[in-house]
Amino acid sequence: MDDIGALARQAVEAALDAGAGDAEAYVEDSAGREIRVFEGEVESLTDAGQRGCGIRVWIGGRVGYAYGTDLGAEGLRAVAARAAEAARAADADEHAGPPEAGRAAPELAGLADPALGAWSTERKVELAKAIEAAARAADARIAGVETTVYADEATRVAIAASTGLAGTYEATSCYAYLQAIAAAGDDRQTGLGFGLGRSPEALDAEAIGREAAERATSLLGAAKPASRACPVVLDATVAASFAGFVGGLLCADAIQRGRSAFAGRLGDEVAAASLTLADDGLEPAGLATAPFDDEGVPRTRTPLIEGGRLASYLHDSYTARREGGGARTTGSASRAGYRSPPAVGTSNLVVEAGEASFGELLRRAGEGMYVMDVAGLHSGVNPVSGTFSVGATGRAIRGGELAEPADEFTIASDLETMLKAVAAAGSAARWVPFAGSVKAPPLLLGEMTIAGA
16 A cells, blocks of 8 residues: 555645646545345445646636646656646635645544455445344335435545655445335335444444335325424434535635625524534544645634534635735635535534433424424525425424424525524534534524425
8 A cells, every 4th residue: 555645745745846836746546336126126326536746836816727637656746747837827815825734633543444345346235234133124015116226435645745745544434325215005205224333343334224114114194284383303314414514604615705694793692502513523533634734734623603603604814814904714614525625614514412301392392383394495495595495294293293294395594593593402413424424413403494285
């Protein structure tokens, strides 16, 4: 296995030789696998990987970026030359500049689980088949299963910069999910089950399949509920989806472009005191955890909403310089891979759990609605005003207990009103991989508008 840290340093030297005033190199070596199973057979099996280097250079207030897959000496020099050429052709930007070296990145253990490499492809296929079989066996009303998906990835990353920033790390991730289909007469409903971790060892096939089956069968017989304003309990997956959306609106790039409902609101009361939201790049179980961000700045925990007040925005080095006034990067640079330069983004978003059990949330709701799923969140929310109206499915709450299933209704509000309506957070938070990397508990909202029959 080659030293990708040495390759990153060589790339920086090549960029300086090409005329860069400052330079940064990002080297990535990753491999992943996706297995899809349908009716007990492998529907598709895909192995994919990427290995390459992206070089960012600064020349007199101008920045250029280039990437390539040839990590030999000649290949790195060619990428460096293209990056320098791009910088010379770019417009000057007074905020352009490399991230500054500062405190050392923390030592993080456990990001890479060797068990991932120890599992054969055949074993992973059997795991995916077991997940599908568990869903089918959980209830006689399960009429089918949409494609069951297993996916994993092992990644090595190295960053080096002329300013002194440097580091390497390895990480693994793994998740699986499926949609079970329940049927009773002409009625068909779906339910999601999922699990995630650092390796297949963390995935419980029985639990994933059973969750999908239970959620699907619980919705059989669903009908439109009456339109009204009532207490609402958001399932942890729904709470995570909203938290992921809010996290994106707290990225400084969206703030500075005026594309966020939270622009100019630092220090303002934007939520109930019972809601705490943070971006934690060091959370041990978070799949986005790393010792440093994607431009080499050490990760940290950044409070976003504390005590109901907007505590901070997320910055990378560019947005911090653009902000001025002493703003500093929060270690929130993110990139899709070596082919793209970094931009500000979230790492692990964490909604702090409370002390209320799920049953207590239902009892406090009294007569309301349990929202199990929403559709069209990203198209249904106006990022500037924060208003939203999205389709939902769930179950009525009657006398503080789950009652009849409901579908074909919408929930509507605006993000700030919704955040201020949070009356309690549940005690059982879970990681959800579908809105980035988000950990959230179920949330009780004192009131929300439901549009149904």
